[in-house]
Amino acid sequence: xxxxxxxxxxxxxxxxxxxxxxxxxxxxxxxxxxxxxxxxxxxxxxxxxxxxxxxxxxxxxxxxxxxxxxxxxxxxxxxxxxxxxxxxxxxxxxxxxxxxxxxxxxxxxxxxxxxx
Amino acid sequence: xxxxxxxxxxxxxxxxxxxxxxxxxxxxxxxxxxxxxxxxxxxxxxxxxxxxxxxxxxxxxxxxxxxxxxxxxxxxxxxxxxxxxxxxxxxxxxxxxxxxxxxxxxxxxxxxxxxxxxxxxxxxxxxxxxxxxxxxxxxxxxxxxxxxxxxxxxxxxxxxxxxxxxxxxxxxxxxx
Numbered sequence: 242x243x244x245x246x247x248x249x250x251x252x253x254x255x256x257x258x259x260x261x262x263x264x265x266x267x268x269x270x271x272x273x274x275x276x277x278x279x280x281x282x283x284x285x286x287x288x289x290x291x292x293x294x295x296x297x298x299x300x301x302x303x304x305x306x307x308x309x310x311x312x313x314x315x316x317x318x319x320x321x322x323x324x325x326x327x328x329x330x331x332x333x334x335x336x337x338x339x340x341x342x343x344x345x346x347x348x349x350x351x352x353x354x355x356x357x
Numbered sequence: 358x359x360x361x362x363x364x365x366x367x368x369x370x371x372x373x374x375x376x377x378x379x380x381x382x383x384x385x386x387x388x389x390x391x392x393x394x395x396x397x398x399x400x401x402x403x404x405x406x407x408x409x410x411x412x413x414x415x416x417x418x419x420x421x422x423x424x425x426x427x428x429x430x431x432x433x434x435x436x437x438x439x440x441x442x443x444x445x446x447x448x449x450x451x452x453x454x455x456x457x458x459x460x461x462x463x464x465x466x467x468x469x470x471x472x473x474x475x476x477x478x479x480x481x482x483x484x485x486x487x488x489x490x491x492x493x494x495x496x497x498x499x500x501x502x503x504x505x506x507x508x509x510x511x512x513x514x515x516x517x518x519x520x521x522x523x524x525x526x527x528x529x530x531x532x533x
Contacts, residue, residue, distance in 0.1 A: 244373070244499050245490065251377040251503060259380075267380045274384055277483060281490040284414030294479035301381050301475045 245282060246331040249275050249324065266304035269313045273297055276320050279327040289316070359399055359496045366498050369394060374507030382478050383454075386447040388489060389439055395492040404492075413494060418487045432484055439481050445474040 256271035273293065280287055287293075293316055300309045361369070369391055376387035396404055408423025425431040449471035493499050 242494065242499055244370075244493055244501050244503070247503050248373060248377060251374075251508070255378060270380050271384075277486040278490060280483070281415050281418070281487045284417065290483060291479070298476060298479050301478070302472055 242331050242334060249278065249328060265310055266300050269300060269317065270297060272317055275324055279323050282327050361398055361496050361498050365398055366501060369498055370501055370503055371507045374503050378508045382446040382475050383450040385481055386443040389443050392485065392489050392492060407495060415487055419491050422484060435484060439485060442474060442477045442480065449474060
């Protein structure tokens with residue numbers, strides 16, 4: 242799941258750039274792209290997702306509208322926990338995989354990872 | 358686990374990199390492109406079979422998606438609908454983002470067209486993301502890295518995602 246972690250991290254970097262350049266609408270949009278991936282990694286539902294999608298649409302149409310920005314930023318502060326949780330769990334899984342690989346070198350010819 | 362050949366793996370990672378460095382619907386276009394390519398690499402029948410046997414954290418969604426794949430509200434039909442919306446979004450977006458075009462040329466395409474398509478973006482359901490995560494989880498591509506050179510730079514001379522890369526036009530001028 243290295244790739245999923247990298248996608249999340251790249252998008253978080255990008256949204257940070259948007260935040261620094263005062264491009265709040267793009268920042269929020271990028272965050273929700275990350276969030277939707279995270280929901281599916283954890284396998285948890287979000288009953289407010291449709292509402293958030295509609296707000297995001299409204300934000301594309303009016304990127305400076307403060308009402309949409311405030312509402313979505315409010316949601317973002319809660320949804321951030323989901324993203325952090327996924328990043329931590331993916332990091333832990335990778336560390337575990339590395340330890341496993343160190344213990345059983347993968348270049349040993351004829352050894353199947355599932356037989357170990 | 359589906360093994361993806363290096364050439365397709367590179368193509369997929371490039372598309373994912375474009376997904377990471379776009380926004381406002383154009384990113385979802387690259388996500389859809391990735392998903393469609395991976396469906397073909399998995400083979401549709403094989404993919405449905407794998408989905409029905411899924412044991413991941415998101416198995417509830419994935420198994421249902423696999424079972425309803427060909428139904429009227431199934432993923433096959435949804436993907437077609439998403440493709441139509443996203444092709445239109447990408448078409449207008451690419452022209453708006455093209456810095457080499459003059460204002461007049463851009464006016465022909467109009468921001469209105471782009472925004473009209475963006476209105477339909479909420480129709481792109483969570484299922485696309487669920488399918489994307491499933492495809493990555495079940496292929497050799499999950500261990501790959503995104504090379505910084507694949508990331509697109511949107512604005513001239515602007516660092517993007519910590520990467521400095523000249524736009525194509527700039528590198529041509531440098532060579533001349």
